[in-house]
Amino acid sequence: MPTPDLEERFRRWLKLIAEMHEGANFTANESITWAPLRKPLAECSIALVSTAGVHLKSQPAHDVLNPQGDASFREIPCDTQASDLAVDHLHYDTSDANADPNCVFPIDRLRELVDTGIVRSIAPMHFGFMGFIPDGRLLRDTTAPIVADRLLAEGTDAVVLTPG
């Protein structure tokens, strides 16, 4: 990867979002940053970050109707059960994710991997975004650095990120 087929699919997707969403601006990291894992998994604290639109049922949903998107995030504490979560997103079929949020945000599964010793611990805080943000600079320049700082302050060793 990338293969010619992937390149063609990427070009088609860029054209589609430009036609559908005013102000769409594909944004990528300027370069690849590499932070090696410094200890075995069994000694790591792991966090989940998702753009699937996950939030606690007790929290307000993301603004799925705003054409500019919604770069805000929801804090999801480590003792959350998947059944405490709801998923809001208009750009994919959320029926499976609402039936079982572990399909997009495997917090129950991560807790089980702590119990079996595959990882040391589940990080104190996890973060839910709703990934429909047509101009990626909004996310890059506002909330992404805030969440990254929070994960660092909480001693998180590694993060698994999931889309919708």
Place this chain on the structure above:
Amino acid sequence: MCHQSVGLLQGAIERRGITTISVTVRPEITAHANVSRACYVRFPTGNPMGEPHKPDQQRLILTAVLEQLVAISEPGTIVELPFRWRRM
């Protein structure tokens, strides 16, 4: 667009020195996101970690992703995981 957002979050987190890996069901987007490590699962959008109420499948996928967190040694690698979508 979820994948663009994952990529930007992943880059921001990795720049803090935290190791990251993302799951992708749209590798054509992830390939352009400049991320450190990713796992491609040939599943539909909305199911990157599997089917609802299939904890064994979900646990296998999460474990495989964590294994790649350790195994990937080349920046920018996207590894395809050997899971196949069976539900009709």
